[in-house]
Amino acid sequence: MLTWTSTTTASSYATTSAPGIASSTGTYSLDLFGSRAAGDIRLGRTLVVGDVAWELAPEDGREMFQSIGINAIICCPLIKDGASRP
Secondary structure, eight states: OEEEOSSSEEEEOOSOOOTTOOOOOEEEEGGGGHHHHHHHHHTTOOEEESOHHHHSOGGGTHHHHHHTTOSOEEEOOEEETTEEEO
């Protein structure tokens, strides 16, 4: 599971692990996921990427998402007390 913990970082943690699959647990700079992901998250917009390989260029987050096993993602902001909480 990938969770945006602030406007600058994302945390990844595994709830289950399959044999032969490397863990992606860790904390990452939001900027590593590219301008589209970083921009949407920082602005409190829903991020939808149906196919990371097709929709994102290598220099715009594709390699980061793929390196932690994400090939598609939907990330919705949490709105609390009228403000976005990434």
